[in-house]
Amino acid sequence: MENLQDKLKAYHITFNKPELLAEAFTHKSYYFEHKSSSVFHNERLEFLGDAALGFIIVEYLYKAYPDEREGVLTEKKISIVRRESLADFSRQLGFDQFLKLGNGEEKNGGRENEANLENLFEAFLGAVLMDQGFNAVKNFIYEVMIPKIEDGSYDKVTDYKSALQEIFYTAGHIDTNNKIPLEYVVVGQSGPVHAPIFEVNVEFEGQVIGQGKGKSKKIAEQDAARDAFVNQKKQQEDR
């Protein structure tokens, strides 16, 4: 972990308890292959880091967008804390090379796995919280993540297909193949042949939850996802 500690100095972070840092970088597959090791795997720290991150981002959004409604803030939050962005931060920070994986997990591409890298990033935040306190986590997030939010990296395109996935994923709706059973079905086409308009439904377990239109199938799918996303949020708000 020598190199990692050096790397963290750039963020003014020096761990008092390096074992917390080691825990954050230990995937459970490694732990189960080295049970005699005194270092636990990173799931508990990930649970903690996830909650700290959620709160810090929410507080930031609340203050940064004083005129936006809750629905808009929720949407922004989802696009910021979604798996792909957090995994990207792990990669950008070079955390992935320090992740300890079991042999099987390594062979199966666990070092590039988005979920592993997301969890690693969150577990790291949890470790910083326990070792350095809340302000250190907040400073780190404001140094590393907030500038990317402010330069608009997260709102160039709201990827509603991902946002919709996230809602269903959070509820554990993944099938036996680890996929979320959302399907995009082309249900109609109109307009002239050279300028067609596609109609797409998004279905969850056979039930239509959103409808969209667009000049391409891709655009129509995003439009359907947006419709479904708004419907789901509205149901939550109207309850």
Added chain:
Amino acid sequence: MENLQDKLKAYHITFNKPELLAEAFTHKSYYFEHKSSSVFHNERLEFLGDAALGFIIVEYLYKAYPDEREGVLTEKKISIVRRESLADFSRQLGFDQFLKLGNGEEKNGGRENEANLENLFEAFLGAVLMDQGFNAVKNFIYEVMIPKIEDGSYDKVTDYKSALQEIFYTAGHIDTNNKIPLEYVVVGQSGPVHAPIFEVNVEFEGQVIGQGKGKSKKIAEQDAARDAFVNQKKQQEDR
């Protein structure tokens, strides 16, 4: 709000900006009937308070249960922050009588509505955060909520039917009647007539997601809900 401010003194809270407190106690139905009022409704504060509460409870659980796995901590968290408990806190604190509702909402029983009271409690936490800072929210939660957690109010019975509802609810799976489409179906009965064993499946949109057994239908339903809950959590963890 005079009485409310007095009430809060018992918790060492005196608002510098009473308008934040007023916002926390304004339901959107009231806001839409009094649009000329300068006070906004409480959805933004609820968004903020929800995240602060989540983080504070998670941090507490992480420290209080150093030997528990993430799955157990998540389960505890869900039982603590679930709607019914938070609504109960609003009632115990006497917040419900100060909630500003529109006429229609009042007539429809909005003052007893669990969602309204949950949102009120969270919005109050958000207002304390903005007015008094993070430590004030934490102190309040440690004074009001944590003792109830420590006296075991939340783990006497883990109500898996509610915990399962919560998972699906969070994802916005509510039907047009504002219900979560989870069904408990008796699929078998065995054993002697005087000591039957019931078999129950829990279904989500027609698909079996958990199976249970028990000496009564009620016990079998809880057992099926526990099975489904564990399956959902496992899918999330194994991804």
